[in-house]
Amino acid sequence: xxxxxxxxxxxxxxxxxxxxxxxxxxxxxxxxxxxxxxxxxxxxxxxxxxxxxxxxxxxxxxxxxxxxxxxxxxxxxxxxxxxxxxxxxxxxxxxxxxxxxxxxxxxxxxxxxxxxxxxxxxxxxxxxxxxxxxxxxxxxxxxxxxxxxxxxxxxxxxxxxxxxxxxxxxxxxxxxxxxxxxxxxxxxxxxxxxxxxxxxxxxxxxxxxxxxxxxxxxxxxxxxxxxxxxxxxxxxxxxxxxxxxxxxxxxxxxxxxxxxxxxxxxxxxxxxxxxxxxxxxxxxxxxxxxxxxxxxxxxxxxxxxxxxxxxxxxxxxxxxxxxxxxxxxxxxxxxxxxxxxxxxxxxxxxxxxxxxxxxxxxxxxxxxxxxxxxxxxxxxxxxxxxxxxxxxxxxxxxxxxxx
Numbered sequence: 001x002x003x004x005x006x007x008x009x010x011x012x013x014x015x016x017x018x019x020x021x022x023x024x025x026x027x028x029x030x031x032x033x034x035x036x037x038x039x040x041x042x043x044x045x046x047x048x049x050x051x052x053x054x055x056x057x058x059x060x061x062x063x064x065x066x067x068x069x070x071x072x073x074x075x076x077x078x079x080x081x082x083x084x085x086x087x088x089x090x091x092x093x094x095x096x097x098x099x100x101x102x103x104x105x106x107x108x109x110x111x112x113x114x115x116x117x118x119x120x121x122x123x124x125x126x127x128x129x130x131x132x133x134x135x136x137x138x139x140x141x142x143x144x145x146x147x148x149x150x151x152x153x154x155x156x157x158x159x160x161x162x163x164x165x166x167x168x169x170x171x172x173x174x175x176x177x178x179x180x181x182x183x184x185x186x187x188x189x190x191x192x193x194x195x196x197x198x199x200x201x202x203x204x205x206x207x208x209x210x211x212x213x214x215x216x217x218x219x220x221x222x223x224x225x226x227x228x229x230x231x232x233x234x235x236x237x238x239x240x241x242x243x244x245x246x247x248x249x250x251x252x253x254x255x256x257x258x259x260x261x262x263x264x265x266x267x268x269x270x271x272x273x274x275x276x277x278x279x280x281x282x283x284x285x286x287x288x289x290x291x292x293x294x295x296x297x298x299x300x301x302x303x304x305x306x307x308x309x310x311x312x313x314x315x316x317x318x319x320x321x322x323x324x325x326x327x328x329x330x331x332x333x334x335x336x337x338x339x340x341x342x343x344x345x346x347x348x349x350x351x352x353x354x355x356x357x358x359x360x361x362x363x364x365x366x367x368x369x370x371x372x373x374x375x376x377x378x379x380x381x382x383x384x385x386x387x388x389x390x391x392x393x394x395x396x397x398x399x400x401x402x403x
Contacts, residue, residue, distance in 0.1 A: 002029045004110035005141065008101050008127065009034050009058065011046045013152065013166050014116035017159050018143050019054045022114060026141070032058040033104050035097040037067045038180025038238070053164055061100050064180055068237035071096055071316075072181055076277075076284055077225040077335075078328045079300070080308035085258045087274045087281065088311050089182030094123055095316035098130035105138055112139035119145045122263050126314030133317035152187075174201065180241055182274040190269050193259055197271045204245060204273040208252030208346030215344035216251050217351060218244075220283045222339070225332030227280055244276030251343035254278035263313050279348050283339040286350040291334045291357045300331050 005022060009015045009032035022028050032055040034046050043060055050058040071092040082088055101113050113131055117123035119142070128140050149155050152175075159166045175187040183204050189195045199207040221229035230240050248254055254275035262268050288297060303324055310321045337355025341348060363372045396402045 002027050003112075004029045004031055004105075004108055005112040005114055006031045006033055006101050006105040006108065006110045007055070008097055008113070008115045009046070009050060009055070010116070011042065011049055012116070013155050013159065014118075014144070016049070016053055016164050016166065017149075017155055017162075018114060018116050019050070020162055020164070021143055021147060021158075022141070023054055025147075028112070030055045031104070031108055031110065033101050034058065034060045035093075035100050036060060036062045036064060037093050037096065038064050038242075039178045042178065049165070059104055061104075063096055063100060064238045065236070067093065067096055067180060068241065072241075072277075073226050073237065074325055074328070075307070075311055076227075076280060077332050078307040078324065079281065079285060079288070079304045080311055081281070081304070082308040082312045083258070083260055085256050086260060086270075086272060086308075086312070087182065087256075087277045088308065089179060089272065089274055089277070090123070090177045090184055091126065091312045091314070092316065093177075093179050093181070094126035094314065095130045098127045099134060101127075102131055102135045102138065105135065110138075112141055114141040114143065117142065117144065120262075120264060120266070121268075122312065122314065125263055126316075129314045130317060178203075180238065180245075181277050182272055184273075185271040186268065190271060193269050197255075197257055201271065202255070202273060205249045205255050205275055206252045208255070211250065211252035211345045213345075215342050216247060217340060217342055218247060218279075219338055219340050220280065221337070222284065222287055223336050225284065225328075225335040227284075229338075241276045241280075244279055248275035248279045248343055248348070249273070252346040253343050253348045255346065279341055279343070282348050282350065283341050284335070286339050286353050287335050287337050287355060288331075290353050290360055291337065291355050292331055293359060296331055300328070303327065 005026070005028040007015060007018060007022065007030055011034065019030050019032065022030050032050040034043060036043055046060060047058055075088055075092055080088060082091070105113050115124065115127045117127060124142055128142070131138055131140055149158055156166055174185040174190065177184045185197070185201055190197065219231050220227050227237070227240055228234060230243055235243070254273055254277065256272040256274065258272075259267050259269045292300070307321065307324050307328075310316070310318055315321065334357035336357055337353060339350060340352035342351040363370055393402070
């Protein structure tokens with residue numbers, strides 16, 4: 001009997017041709033695995049398509065709940081944003097998909113796993129580092145690093161030669177990745193950073209100029225850094241993100257166009273639609289500003305960048321990320337409260353926040369008369385805080401280094 005391999009399968013062009021390629025070149029029995037991370041209707045035809053393409057069976061795994069609770073929420077609590085713009089939608093989905101692929105490989109007794117990531121991108125790293133962390137004995141096959149196919153046009157020709165139906169046409173395809181959190185677009189006219197993204201490309205978001213002329217207000221309630229209610233209605237994370245995606249998308253919120261630094265060393269240009277995520281990040285940050293003390297907040301900002309790098313680089317299962325989670329979770333104990341957000345033609349701004357753990361004290365902050373703060377105290381504070389600068393200035397003047 002042929003040995004088994006589990007393929008991370010999306011039904012797109014690349015993984016559609018990988019099934020026959022693995023059979024032709026390795027003689028494997030190919031078991032396809034598609035993870036439902038919120039791409040929705042894209043999964044409907046996969047059962048029939050995978051079998052017709054040559055797979056012996058296909059698993060379609062609903063991992064949306066795990067995706068939100070174990071991957072999205074920790075990253076949101078950390079405020080992790082890659083290079084100041086990217087909310088990591090593809091980055092933290094890949095380790096989850098690879099994790100489930102490993103579990104099915106164990107269940108099926110497979111000796112290897114395969115993926116359709118190219119040799120130029122980040123996803124190959126994210127898939128393979130997860131496999132190495134969870135199942136170092138499994139073989140990993142990455143066809144894009146082995147075969148003679150060098151372009152999407154070559155891949156289309158390979159599919160057509162074998163009668164494999166393809167979801168794209170030549171000259172009319174962005175490379176897209178969609179899940180509950182976001183939708184990414186790469187390739188085609190976007191490969192020139194001077195080209196403005198076309199409105200027709202957007203699928204989750206209304207172009208801001210065409211969004212409603214009146215702002216939309218909504219309220220998000222957090223419990224220990226995790227969103228738990230939308231407009232006063234309790235709901236699970238999947239439903240909350242779905243609802244936010246709809247409302248924020250209608251208001252043109254969440255479009256990011258950026259040139260980013262890939263892990264493999266090159267720069268790439270992508271357009272990301274993350275409507276609900278953009279609102280959640282802004283609301284969560286506003287509540288942190290209200291509830292976390294200055295030193296903890298500033299230090300958390302430092303580790304947020306490192307956290308984002310770890311997620312982007314595909315080392316989700318690294319002990320450093322797990323250690324950072326422990327710190328982040330400690331900071332989130334008081335990040336409980338409600339934030340009102342105003343959405344208007346692509347903008348997403350806070351319009352009010354409240355929390356039982358608020359560190360904002362109007363008695364101290366008021367510009368009016370108060371009975372709790374002695375302004376005379378500031379004089380001694382400034383003298384001590386500025387003492388190092390004063391001592392240095394005295395030394396420089398003594399040595400003639402300044403007039």
